[in-house]
Amino acid sequence: MGELSSTSRWENWARTAAATPARVVHPRDLQELADTVAKSAADGLRVRAVGAGHSFTPAAVTDGVHLHLDQLDALERVERRADGTALVTVGAGIRLSALNGVLDALGLAMRNLGDIDQQSIAGAISTGTHGTGVRLGGLATQVVGARLVTAAGEVLETSPEQHPELFELARLGLGSVGVLAAVTLEVVPAFRLEAVEEPWALDDVLAGLDGPDGLVEGNDHFEFYWFPHTRRTLTKRNNRAVDGPGLNPVRGWIDDELLSNALFEVTNRLTTLVPRITPQLNQVAARSLSPRRYVARSSQVFASPRRVRFREMEYAVPRAALVEVLDRVDHWVRSSGEHVPFPVEVRFAAADDLWLSTAHGRETAYVAVHQYWRLPYLRYFTAVEEIVAAHAGRPHWGKLHWLEAERLGELYPRFADAQRVRAGADPDGVFDNPYLERVLGRRP
Numbered sequence: 001m002g003e004l005s006s007t008s009r010w011e012n013w014a015r016t017a018a019a020t021p022a023r024v025v026h027p028r029d030l031q032e033l034a035d036t037v038a039k040s041a042a043d044g045l046r047v048r049a050v051g052a053g054h055s056f057t058p059a060a061v062t063d064g065v066h067l068h069l070d071q072l073d074a075l076e077r078v079e080r081r082a083d084g085t086a087l088v089t090v091g092a093g094i095r096l097s098a099l100n101g102v103l104d105a106l107g108l109a110m111r112n113l114g115d116i117d118q119q120s121i122a123g124a125i126s127t128g129t130h131g132t133g134v135r136l137g138g139l140a141t142q143v144v145g146a147r148l149v150t151a152a153g154e155v156l157e158t159s160p161e162q163h164p165e166l167f168e169l170a171r172l173g174l175g176s177v178g179v180l181a182a183v184t185l186e187v188v189p190a191f192r193l194e195a196v197e198e199p200w201a202l203d204d205v206l207a208g209l210d211g212p213d214g215l216v217e218g219n220d221h222f223e224f225y226w227f228p229h230t231r232r233t234l235t236k237r238n239n240r241a242v243d244g245p246g247l248n249p250v251r252g253w254i255d256d257e258l259l260s261n262a263l264f265e266v267t268n269r270l271t272t273l274v275p276r277i278t279p280q281l282n283q284v285a286a287r288s289l290s291p292r293r294y295v296a297r298s299s300q301v302f303a304s305p306r307r308v309r310f311r312e313m314e315y316a317v318p319r320a321a322l323v324e325v326l327d328r329v330d331h332w333v334r335s336s337g338e339h340v341p342f343p344v345e346v347r348f349a350a351a352d353d354l355w356l357s358t359a360h361g362r363e364t365a366y367v368a369v370h371q372y373w374r375l376p377y378l379r380y381f382t383a384v385e386e387i388v389a390a391h392a393g394r395p396h397w398g399k400l401h402w403l404e405a406e407r408l409g410e411l412y413p414r415f416a417d418a419q420r421v422r423a424g425a426d427p428d429g430v431f432d433n434p435y436l437e438r439v440l441g442r443r444p
């Protein structure tokens with residue numbers, strides 16, 4: 001069996017999930033991984049792989065065998081195509097920050113990324129991690145092959161041509177059909193982005209969203225952060241650029257480390273002590289934002305440091321429902337007496353056809369609500385969950401929510417197919433845990 005680690009208590013980044021697994025294993029290669037899964041199943045233990053523990057849900061929790069794949073992080077193969085794109089196979093445990101470095105050295109890049117780079121590629125795709133961009137899908141849409149260790153300890157290559165149904169859940173399925181050992185990504189030539197960050201009034205943002213030159217269609221990657229208790233936002237427009245002024249390191253440190261992290265931690269602590277000052281503090285924070293514009297490598301623009309710990313729930317709604325959803329959230333925040341120091345993040349994605357993708361079959365707006373980790377979040381998040389329910393909102397699989405399989409089955413047209421494939425691939429529930437049982441259903 002693979003290398004055993006001595007400490008077994010595990011906690012996720014957000015401190016919303018913990019586990020004390022019976023065994024913790026760090027496989028050194030594919031054979032050890034396959035042997036570990038086979039032996040664990042034979043011993044009657046359930047198995048869960050864990051990436052960086054950045055899911056807010058207990059998706060990676062197990063009382064059985066916890067597999068850490070950090071040693072399966074190597075670049076395995078690069079197949080370049082005439083159009084400049086390439087197929088790149090990497091170990092599934094690689095962290096996105098390392099992957100970005102590997103790709104950059106090859107003159108390549110991920111087409112789109114989320115806003116941090118700490119996750120493993122396996123964990124990120126398994127929960128449907130996404131960035132923003134109305135013509136782009138989430139990370140799993142960039143996966144064209146996945147090497148899977150099945151419940152029997154067998155190694156299977158999956159892709160749209162090989163075991164296509166298993167591939168569906170291998171690329172986005174919470175690890176429900178096996179442990180990912182390697183993934184093949186379709187990547188693009190390295191590119192630079194011009195980042196334009198500006199404070200805007202919420203009403204101007206909402207009025208300017210649509211149309212061919214609107215904020216959503218008119219930019220490669222558009223997102224905004226709305227400050228609750230105010231009508232103010234920070235907008236981010238990232239577009240492909242050949243060159244331009246880089247980010248001044250001092251200004252970068254002031255914005256990204258001092259204001260977005262160190263000072264933000266202080267204001268969150270203050271609002272925890274004196275909640276009623278939250279609206280004024282949000283006004284001050286939103287007013288103190290100054291615009292900035294710079295050009296940098298795509299992965300540097302996409303990812304930011306996030307050192308203030310928080311809890312998050314994110315729902316995918318049809319894009320056309322966004323304005324009404326935000327209006328209702330604003331109304332709830334103003335009338336509930338709840339204090340919310342953290343901005344609401346809004347992003348966009350193209351419709352895709354992945355069975356369990358939150359953007360399945362519809363152009364999507366993502367509405368993410370956050371709460372500082374020392375503050376209660378239940379009342380706020382459940383109120384927002386109720387609001388998005390009226391618009392067939394689908395929760396991010398890795399972020400807090402309270403839906404169960406029955407409701408999720410109504411939200412995903414291919415849910416029954418996913419359940420069928422899961423049951424066939426893992427009849428004894430080797431890869432189950434309570435979260436999977438809740439969201440994908442208990443076995444008969």
Ligand SMILES: Cc1cc2nc3c(=O)[nH]c(=O)nc-3n(C[C@H](O)[C@H](O)[C@H](O)COP(=O)(O)OP(=O)(O)OC[C@H]3O[C@@H](n4cnc5c(N)ncnc54)[C@H](O)[C@@H]3O)c2cc1C
Pocket residue numbers: 013014048049050051052053054055056059060061069092093113114115116118119120121122123124125126127128129130131174175176178179180181306396398399
């Ligand atoms: C600060 C912060 C910022 C975030 N930003 C974004 C964002 O911009 N966009 C977004 O969409 N999400 C975002 N997230 C959510 C995050 O991307 C997801 O929760 C992601 O799944 C975390 O990846 P991980 O490597 O930590 O996986 P984990 O949380 O460790 O695991 C996630 C799931 O993947 C499974 N898994 C892990 N490895 C394997 C494997 N080898 N084989 C099979 N299954 C496996 C686990 O069992 C679990 O079910 C953010 C989270 C945090 C804390």
